[in-house]
Amino acid sequence: MKYSIYAFLTILAFLGLSLMNVNEYIFFAGFVILQFVVLATAWNILGGYAGYVNFGVPAFIAVGAYSAVVLFKSISAPLVVQIIGGGILAGLLGLMVGLLTLKLRGIFFSIATVAVVFILETVVMNWRYVGGATGLQLTRPPDLWIFDTYTRMLFFVMAVLAVCSVSIARYIQDSFLGRGLRAVRDSEEAAECSGVPTLKIKLIACTISGALMGIAGAPMPMYLSYIEPTATFNLNYSISALGMPIIGGTSHWIGPVIGALLLATIQQVVTVTVSNELNVLVVGVLLVLFVVLAPDGILGLIKKWKQSSK
C-alpha cells in the first residue's frame, strides 16, 4: 500500500518535472538514465533472482525498437501501440531464449544469448524494409499530448515504464515466482525435487525480463528519430544492463535501481565531458571491482556498514 503511494508520487513528480520550464537537455539525458533503470531491473529478474546471466540484452532492445519501427512505418501506429507491440515480440523472444535453459546453464546459456544478438543483427542488416545496414530516418508525429516537446513526452513515458518495471520486479521478488527463482539459483536440482516447477518459472521469468527490455527499446527510434543496426545491437548495452544490478546489489529490487541511477548518471556526465568510449570503461572497471571486492554490491556494503555501526 505504502509502496503504491510512493510509486504514484514518483510518477507525478516526473510529470511535474517534464512540464516545468527547465533545460531541454535534462530530458534528453534523463530518458537514457530511466531506460537503464528499466533494463537493469529487467536483467535482474533473470540474472539476479535466477542466476542466469543474459548477455543478449541488445537483442531484446532491438526487437522492441525494430517492432516499433515496423509498426510506425506500416500503419503509423501511435507510441503506445509501438511500445506494447515491442514488448510482446521481445517477450516472445524471451520465451524462446527461456526454452534454451532446458539444456543450457552457466556460460553456455550466456554465450547462446550473445549468439541471438548477432544472428538478429545479421538478419536486420539484410532487411531492406527497416533500412538494412544504413539505417532509417524517421519523422516524429506532431502528437505531443500535453507536453511542449516530443523529448519531454518520451521522458515522461520512460519514467512511467521505469516505475512499472520496478513495481513488477518488486512484486516478483516476494511472490511464489521470486522464491522459486531464488531456489533455482541456489540449486536447480534441489528446487525441482522440492516441487518447484523450475521450467515453468524460468520461462515466465525469461518472458517478463525480455518483454521489459523490449519496452525499454521500443521508444528508441522515436527518441533518436533514426534507427541503425550497429548502434542498436551494441553489446555495450549488455555490460551496462549486467553491471548496474551487480554493482547495486542483485538480491533486492532496489539494487538495480540504485546501480542504474548512479552509473547511468555517471555515464551521461562522462559522455558529455570526456568521451563515449570512457563510459563503457567506467562500468567495466566498477563491475570488476565490485565483483571482486564487494560481491553483494552497494546494498551489501550498506548492510555491512549498518551492522558494524550497531
Added chain:
Amino acid sequence: MISIDLLFEAVLFGILLGCFYAAVSLGLSVAFGLLDVPYVAHPALLILGSYFTFLLSKTGLDPIICGLLLMPVFYLIGIALYRFYYETFERRSSDTGVRGLAFFFGIAFIIEVCLILVFGVDQRTVSATYIGSSLEIGEYRFPYRMLVAFGIAIFLTTLLTLYFSKTFNGRAIKAVGQDEGALRLMGANPVKIKQLAFGIATAVNALAGAMLIIVGPVEPAMDRIYIGRTFCVVVLAGLGSMSGTLVAGLILGIAESVVMMTLGASWAPAVSFGLLLLMLGIRPQGLFGR
C-alpha cells in the same frame, strides 16, 4: 545457381580459413574446455595479442617472430589472471557462476576500451613479404598470408596434442578437468597445474593474435565477432579436444566461406553464431564430446 568450380574454390578457401579459426580457438579449448573457466575474455586477449604484434612489428621484426616473442609475456598474463580468478572466486567457491562470468565479461570490455583509447577505432595492419601476394596453382590462387596462418595452425595443434598426450604436465592438465581429487592423490597440485594450463592457453593466444593481424586488418571491437567464432569451434569440437578443435574449425571455415560465396559477405557473421546456437540447442556436448 553457383557452379561446382566456385563451390570447390569456396571449400578450398574454407579449409584455410578453418585451420585459422581452429588456431585462434585453441587457447579457449584449453581454458574453457579443459578447465571449465568461463573465459569470455579470450577473444579480447586475442585482439590484444594482435595489437602488441602491431606495436612490436614497427621495429621491423616479422609479425610471426613478434608473436613468438610475446608468448612468454602472455604466459605470465595468463598465470596472473588465473591466480587472481582462483583466489577471488574458485577458492571462496561462492556463486562463481554469475560473478566469474561478469568478471571475465568486464575484463573483455576493459581491454577493448583501452585499445580504443590508445589506438583509436581505425583498422591496423602489419607488413611482411608474404602479405599481399598469392601462390598460384593452376587456376586457383592461395594468398600467402592464409598459407602462413594455415602452417601456424597445424603447428600449434600438433604441438598441443603431443604435449597433452606425451608429457606428465600435459596429461595432468587433461586429468585436472576430470577429477581434481584423484590428481591430488597422484602427487600433483591441481591449482599449479591449472595455472600452467591457463598460462599455456593465453600464450597460444599471443601467436594466434599475430596470425590474426597477418590474415587481415584488426580493430578493437573485433573481439565481439570472435566470441562467436571461438566459442562455436570449442563447443562444436566437444570441450577440450584438440584434434576435435581442428575438425570443428574446418567445419566453421567451410560453412562461412560457402555462405560468403552464395549469400554474400553480409551474412557471414550469422554463420558462426548460428552454428553455435544450433549446436547448443541440439547437442551441447559437441560432436566429439564425451
